[in-house]
Amino acid sequence: MSTDLHSLCGAYAVDALDEDERPQFEDHLAHCPHCSEELTGLLQAATAISAVGQLAPPPELRANVLAQIRLVRPLPPLVQQPPRDGGNVRTPVPEPARAPGPLPSAGDGQPGDDLSHARSDRLEKARAARRTTTRWLALAAAAVVILVAGGVAWHPWTYSTGQTTPQSAVQQVLGAKDATTYHTKIGSADAVVVRSASLHKAVVRTTDLRSAPSGHVYALWYFDAKGQPVKAGKLPNNTSGTTTTMLTGNAANAKGVGITIEKASGWTKPTTRPILDVSFA
Amino acid sequence: MVHMSLVPPDGSPPGGTTAQPITGPDLSELLKASARGDETAFAELYDATSARVFGLVLRVVRDRAQAEEVTQEAYLEIWRTAARFDPDRGGPVGWIMTIGHRKAVDRVRSAEASTRRDTAYEAREQATPYDNTSEEAHRNLDAQRVRKALASLTQVQRGALELAYFGGYTHKEVAHLLDLPLGTAKTRIRDGLIRLRDTLGVEL
Numbered sequence: 001m002s003t004d005l006h007s008l009c010g011a012y013a014v015d016a017l018d019e020d021e022r023p024q025f026e027d028h029l030a031h032c033p034h035c036s037e038e039l040t041g042l043l044q045a046a047t048a049i050s051a052v053g054q055l056a057p058p059p060e061l062r063a064n065v066l067a068q069i070r071l072v073r074p075l076p077p078l079v080q081q082p083p084r085d086g087g088n089v090r091t092p093v094p095e096p097a098r099a100p101g102p103l104p105s106a107g108d109g110q111p112g113d114d115l116s117h118a119r120s121d122r123l124e125k126a127r128a129a130r131r132t133t134t135r136w137l138a139l140a141a142a143a144v145v146i147l148v149a150g151g152v153a154w155h156p157w158t159y160s161t162g163q164t165t166p167q168s169a170v171q172q173v174l175g176a177k178d179a180t181t182y183h184t185k186i187g188s189a190d191a192v193v194v195r196s197a198s199l200h201k202a203v204v205r206t207t208d209l210r211s212a213p214s215g216h217v218y219a220l221w222y223f224d225a226k227g228q229p230v231k232a233g234k235l236p237n238n239t240s241g242t243t244t245t246m247l248t249g250n251a252a253n254a255k256g257v258g259i260t261i262e263k264a265s266g267w268t269k270p271t272t273r274p275i276l277d278v279s280f281a
Numbered sequence: 282m283v284h285m286s287l288v289p290p291d292g293s294p295p296g297g298t299t300a301q302p303i304t305g306p307d308l309s310e311l312l313k314a315s316a317r318g319d320e321t322a323f324a325e326l327y328d329a330t331s332a333r334v335f336g337l338v339l340r341v342v343r344d345r346a347q348a349e350e351v352t353q354e355a356y357l358e359i360w361r362t363a364a365r366f367d368p369d370r371g372g373p374v375g376w377i378m379t380i381g382h383r384k385a386v387d388r389v390r391s392a393e394a395s396t397r398r399d400t401a402y403e404a405r406e407q408a409t410p411y412d413n414t415s416e417e418a419h420r421n422l423d424a425q426r427v428r429k430a431l432a433s434l435t436q437v438q439r440g441a442l443e444l445a446y447f448g449g450y451t452h453k454e455v456a457h458l459l460d461l462p463l464g465t466a467k468t469r470i471r472d473g474l475i476r477l478r479d480t481l482g483v484e485l
Contacts, residue, residue, distance in 0.1 A: 010471025011452040015386040016445035018453065040371050042471070045478035047375040049431070049446055050337040050382070051423035057335035061349050066324055068353065069360045074316050077364040170350055236391035241358045244350070 009035050013042040019237060020214070064171060072207075072242065170246050173201045182278045186259065193257050193278045200252040204259070204276075209239040212261055219262040220247050221270060222254035223279075229258065229270050256280055308373035309366070316364035323360055330374065331356075334381040341385035341449050351388050355381040386449040430480040438473035441466050 005028040011017050012025050029035050173179060176196035184191050189209040195202040204220065212218050218235035232247035247257065259276040306329050314322035334355055339348035358380050366376050431439055437459065444455045445466075456466035 007467055007471070008452075010474045011445065011467040013474060014442065014445040014470060015383050016450065016452040016455065016467070016470060018451045041478045042474040043371045043375050043379060045474040045481065046382075046446060047371070047378045048423070048427050048477060048481050049442070050333055050378050051427045052431075053336045053340050054332040054424070055336040055339060056332045057349060057352055061335075061353060062324070062327060062331070065327060065353050065356045066320065068357055069320060069323060072357055072361050074318055074360060075362055075364055077316065169346070236387060238387045238391075242354060242361065244354065 006032070006035055009038050010042055013039060013046045019211075169201070170203050170244055172196075173199055173203045173246065180280070182280075184276060184278055186275050191276055193276075195251055195254075195257070195280055197252065197280075200250045202247045202251040202254070202257055203244060204235070204247065204257065205242060205244045206235065206239055207242045209235075209243070211237065211239050215264050216261050217264050217267070218275075219260050219267055219270065220245070221258040221260065221274075222247065222249055222251060223256040223258060225253055225255060227255065230254070231268065232257070235259070254280065308377075309368045312359075312363045312366045312373055312376075315360060316366070323363075326359075326377075327356060330377050333374070334377065337378065338381055338385040340447050341382070342388050347388060348385075351384050352381065355384045358384065382446070389449040426481060427477075430477050433480055434473050434476055437461070438469050438476065441469040442473040442477075445470050 005025055008017060008021060008025045012022070012029075017025060029039065173196045174194055176199050178198050179194050179196045182193040182195070184193070186206065186209055190207040191209070192205045193202060194205070202222075209218075212235075217237070218239070220232040220234055221229040222232045224230055230249060232249045233245070235245050236243055256277065256279040258270070258274040258278070260270040260272045260274050262271060306325055308326060308329060311322045311326040311329070315326060331352070335348060335352045338351045338355065339345065342348050342351055355377075359377055362380075366373065371379070431442075434442065440459055441452075441455050441461075444450045444458055445452060448455075450458065452467040452470060453463065455461070455470070456463050459466065461469070
């Protein structure tokens with residue numbers, strides 16, 4: 001078993017493992033100094049390949065990125081953990097989240113004790129207390145910043161004929177003048193729904209949402225005027241970090257958005273209670 | 282390559298982010314500052330790395346609008362997890378590229394991507410064939426070294442590596458695509474990477 005996992009090192013370095021293998025290998029990696037060392041070199045080799053084919057992104061992307069980071073609080077560093085029992089004490093083996101495959105798994109945020117900024121500290125407490133007013137106000141204020149910026153910089157539907165790349169669909173919704181933002185939670189994960197009535201579209205953004213159970217998906221629904229669910233796509237399979245997904249179909253007459261957990265194939269109606277249920281009030 | 286001009290053809294700002302060397306600003310320091318919420322440092326980090334991230338993401342997802350979204354998601358992730366960057370492991374460029382690559386691979390593997398390609402406004406945008414970017418690559422010495430190193434691999438190693446890294450295919454899919462016995466593609470990928478590592482004498 002262990003030898004077998006070992007052979008996955010190269011494929012892991014180029015993200016060529018499937019959804020089942022990836023977590024298995026990451027578990028293995030945390031306990032295998034040999035793989036950990038080999039991976040560092042293989043990752044560097046993989047990274048070198050990316051020197052081929054560099055291309056400057058359009059300038060608007062920079063503005064969008066810099067506007068959006070204001071909505072996102074950087075995670076605290078991982079503070080030293082005592083080694084796991086039975087672990088190799090002499091060789092410090094990084095936690096999977098710190099290993100070169102760097103995407104942290106859901107819910108690994110560990111509050112630091114020594115946050116230097118009072119504001120961060122407050123946000124930290126707010127997070128612990130989940131829904132405190134401070135946090136929501138801060139989020140709402142940040143959302144206003146980006147939506148206002150969007151209103152100035154983005155002109156949905158009027159594509160320039162020059163070299164400028166049109167805004168993507170998601171960015172159009174986020175930047176629409178009538179974009180309305182709804183903050184909610186899925187379990188402990190933050191979820192934000194942004195809907196533009198004039199564009200007939202809605203977007204769901206989740207942060208640190210645990211991936212759907214194996215063989216299942218997060219199904220997206222619009223609720224029509226009669227409250228009936230209308231299939232509207234699904235979230236990506238990997239929901240670690242922040243993911244932004246546009247619902248398929250038309251939001252013009254929708255009264256709300258829901259997410260349910262469904263079997264990965266053949267779902268047509270919600271069969272479980274929604275884990276997210278937002279009304280466009 | 283004769284027609285290459287010093288001014289980026291796409292109207293990107295002067296001193297823009299094409300052909301960027303890996304040297305330059307200390308990316309580890311910029312990541313540390315970003316982890317403390319320093320937006321200016323993050324902007325600098327973006328300027329130093331975005332051509333590399335965007336070029337790779339575009340090659341994987343192919344569709345320009347999606348490449349922009351994925352690149353944006355990657356930078357949000359980099360911002361969010363900057364405190365988790367460990368300078369002892371792989372270096373800042375490796376860490377950043379790993380995030381960008383994984384986001385791109387996740388995108389092409391998600392069925393959502395194919396659905397969204399059908400939506401009206403995305404349909405208006407043409408995909409950018411990869412070859413458009415090759416011109417940029419030639420400006421870059423690193424890229425030339427890497428091309429040479431890639432050329433030194435066996436055909437199967439190279440094919441497997443490219444399908445995995447640029448195609449976003451799993452090693453099992455790569456085995457199918459190359460008619461390899463199941464379980465051998467991962468070995469070819471690993472062999473290829475080891476050879477690349479040794480040829481390049483990897484320091485990035």
